[in-house]
Amino acid sequence: MPTTFASVSRSYPENGVVEMSAGDVRPRARTLLCFDQLQVGDLVMVNYNLENPEERGFWYDAEISTLNAVSRTNKEIRVKILLGGLGDVIGDCKLQFLDEIYRIEKPGAPALSADEDWYCPTCKNDSSEVVKAGEKLRTSKKKSKMPSATTESQRDWGKGMACVGRTKECTIVPSNHYGPVPGVPVGTTWKFRVQVSEAGVHRPHVGGIHGRSNDGSYSLVLAGGFEDEVDRGDEFTYTGSGGRDLSGNKRIGEHSFDQTLTHMNRALALNCDAPLNDKDGAESRNWRAGKPVRVIRSSKGRRISKYAPEEGNRYDGIYKVVKYWPEIGKCGFLVWRYLLRRDDLEPAPWTTEGIERSKKLGLKVQYPPGYLEAMANKTKREATVRAVGGSTRGRKRGRPRATRPSKREVESFVLSEQQRNLIQEDEPNRKLWDEALSFLSEGPVHTKPIDKSLFTLVAKMIRTLVFPALKKCLHACLQRSFRAEVFSCPACRHDLGKDYAMSLNKTLQLLLDQFFPGYSKGR
Template sequence: MADGMDLFAYNVNHGATLVAMLRQPRREPSAVLESEAESLQSAKTLNTTAGGESVAEKAAEMVVDKTDETTKVTAEPAASNNEVPVELECDQCDNSLDSKCRKCGCFTCGGKDDEAHTLACDECGYYYHMRCLAVPLKEVPEGDWYCDLCRNDPNDIVIGETKLDLSKSRKSKMPSATTKREWGGGKSCAGMSKSCTVVPSNHIGSIPGVRVGQSWRFRIQVSESGVHRPPVGGIAGGSTTPAMSIVLAGGYPEDDDHGEEFYYTGSGGYDLSGNKRQAKAQSFDQELVRGNRSLALSCAAPVDEINGAVATDWKQSSPVRVCRSYKLAKMHPEFAPKEGVRYDGLYRLVKYWREKGVSGFYVWRYFFRRDDPEPAPWTEEGKQNIERLGLFMYESEDDGMTAKAKGKTPAKSAGTAEAHKRAKIQRTYVPSPELAEMIRLDKQNIRLWTQIGANTYTSESAYLEALSEGELMCPICQELVQQPCTTPCGHNICAPCLRTSMKKYGIICPMCRCDISSMGLADSVHLHMNQNLVTILKALIPSYGLSWDSKFQVACMQRALRTGITVEE
């Protein structure tokens, strides 16, 4: 790596292969040689004089020859840098001038002649005749010189903040690197480039900043937004937790959509092994496991694995986020989007049961009813709300660039393109006056809010994303900061993470290593939580702090009663 650079200064893409080269130190003289050099140096620096002449001057005039089985040391008065010339005996040829040796002679031919045109590698220390090199040299090079085994190609060294040159890689020589065929016709094999950090992955309810009518071109982008996390599966949930979200794509013939209400068929029943992932007919019964069971857990009724159940009060069922895919248009075009995937709001489960499907095998069916304050996107009121909010189909920045590089026009309708253009130019998210007043009171994060306010955001979701993935991401756990503590240097860190860091590394900031002892007692875990920042995050994210706020307040009261000291957290 370049001087002053670390690994984070390089723009390395996901899946890239790095080759690290470690420079080894030179071989040092033996212990006997070091002792001889130290004794000679001490004799030169001795301040005692003999007969008006210093011992150091006498030692400089002497030539000390001492030869034993391992070492020969010679002191010359002409050494200007006070270094002792050293000659080591070769353990392979005993310094014989007649025998060839690759250790003390030329590493290529083993010869020991023509010392005037013999080069020593500054890395490995081996000798080379200038005539024996792969590219023979006629003149002695100036400065450092490295042999072919130690020399690095400057083109393979990545300078800070630059990308790797893959033009000579093995991948660039494969046929797939230059093929013109479009494999998949979309993002079927694309991986996630980011993840939602505004709320946890098991969050139930609406996602802050995502409004009804928001749409995405690809399923992978829906997963990145946090609305529906699985990039392929239709049900988000496990066997022990209620379902968080589902996607209506018309995958089963039993699906029946009426907009405000719909009948959803559970997952399973298709043989997806081997090369049968495009199976058209159900081949076995569905079971109430995994995603199917998570839907049953969201119903306000005990789980019945045989007959199903009906909610005692469907309003008390767990809310489920519902998205509709353009694939649903083949069955219910009046409620399906024309393209991409659209978020249609929260629904609650009324009942679920087991019955025989069209194929003759048993399926689990679920009856949902809409319960969202925002209007449905297919209604006139919903269309006006989408226009008022400036919602448009989300497309990542590289989608248009990829299409242009192929000489094609991005596949989107004229209405979507116009809405996208209008939102990009006119729509800008501005915090409400109440939120702006809360931000003004947060004096500890003046630098943060000034930097955030200097940028423009097309939606509330983009605003929250900039906060959760920027200054309000804890540098230790890499999540949205919880129980935030703002250090005197202006960094926001989770209180539990900061306590752990203080125990291991001392009372210093994990980001910039400045002293933060003013935040609390040096030997205590009593840290001052930034209540102004908590108020702002609760206003932006209604579910923020639900997992720790009540426990934190109880702990503060108990500590105050036990110690008699009230700590302002």
């Protein structure tokens, strides 16, 4: 009795079950054939559209009738389409997909080799790429040809910190948030740019301007990249991006062409309170009415500015774009200049008031976790090496005494009258608010541990909470869970039911908007 098969097409289920004999089943076509491997009369599998020959169609068996190499890149193949029955042939069909011609495989698997160490040619690892015990890692041909493999630059790129990825992300405000970030006072300083990104003050790791060309700029870093920039503290000129040749894996390069008012340059120009002008620039009618820009000064700018920090990257507050214009810079090419002026109620960190405020808040340079310990161990190892190799004479060096941190008077976190009234009205969360209010004397949100304040507790809820809603169990309902058809409280697993009507806690919503500006928008 001949063997029969029943098949169902997933793409065309309307065809139903199709019975076929063993002669109609063959191995899947898997070998692509090049033009040089084809000959007239060969039977191959090709893709062809009978109704629209220039578009993709179905797969057919075909017999090659003509092969014509017009040029090195222009080739022509004509075939006879075999439809299966006797005489069912469509001749003189020109193929469109010449790189998708498959060999028709014959039934039956090829005989395996008698060699015990035989491997499939497509699965075998290249023995020349295997690193044996005691050997060094071999450089691939691709990496050996890259400019980074042969560079002679001695520039310090921050020991890789400019390329490191974020370990956390700021969720207090959206990425397109204008204005200050809650919990980050003026004068906050970070050692590396990646920390600034994690804090949400300036999101890009490397770029100097963060913004969108159809919206505006949210923040920028003043790093003294141009010698002809002028920094007066409360006012400075900033040069746009672009105009440099960064080919060959370069991070910075010499100016080789003019800048244009596009991309981030256009985004920063949109912050100016004036119609956009990409030819002559524009000056704001009321500079305070422009969109705010968070400004971070980098220690790299110390060579041209006395206002830059001695170490790390410091948040200096909110600035506004007064005007922007094109001019020929010292590089000899056209650049776009921006004049920014400070418009922030908090004192600048270089002023007497700002220095005193930073002391009250206990602001110091923030380092990544484990960074100081790693640097201390490195210094200790280097000192040990010098002590072993050097003379034993001289001043006796002992272990440095541990200095006790000095207790400073920390500025308390002050609530407004409206916030106090709203907290009194939020009866369902009375217990949580009482716990949070007991920590107001410890200072702003950024100086307290995350698990000690309701403000930071709410910050963790922000990731999934949209509009606070109360339930029978008095927990804040996550509306996104309902969209995912999870109709239970994520905190206590209380079953709510699919048709449960949630009542919004508008009081808590107002408090969230005040403590975390931008909470409602962008969600």
